[in-house]
Amino acid sequence: MIKVFEDFDIMLVGHYQSVLDSNGIDTFMKNQFGTSGAGELPFVEVVPQLWVLNEADVERARALIQELHENADAETMQAWDCPACGIPQEAAFTHCWKCSASRPSLSSGD
Numbered sequence: 001m002i003k004v005f006e007d008f009d010i011m012l013v014g015h016y017q018s019v020l021d022s023n024g025i026d027t028f029m030k031n032q033f034g035t036s037g038a039g040e041l042p043f044v045e046v047v048p049q050l051w052v053l054n055e056a057d058v059e060r061a062r063a064l065i066q067e068l069h070e071n072a073d074a075e076t077m078q079a080w081d082c083p084a085c086g087i088p089q090e091a092a093f094t095h096c097w098k099c100s101a102s103r104p105s106l107s108s109g110d
């Protein structure tokens with residue numbers, strides 16, 4: 001078995017597993033049950049991990065995961081409101097079409 005992905009987000013790992021499954025790749029999820037009832041284990045031991053059973057499938061699995069990552073990035077593109085004039089903007093715009101103010105960075109939420 002070869003580990004192809006791990007993330008604390010069990011939903012994400014599960015999603016990737018179902019995608020690989022639907023592409024005919026046999027997978028196994030380790031630490032599927034996360035921290036429940038495992039309080040004494042080091043946290044690193046309970047990261048949900050996605051493993052591919054057949055080495056021959058690993059490259060395809062990684063390519064699929066890469067593709068999913070890119071799609072996930074695209075999905076974070078959202079419509080936004082101009083911080084300067086408040087006009088609603090399309091997701092694809094990087095500047096306000098009305099006053100040319102820059103789109104606020106998505107990562108500056110804190």
Ligand SMILES: [Zn+2]
Nearest residue numbers: 082085096099
């Ligand atoms: Zn504006």
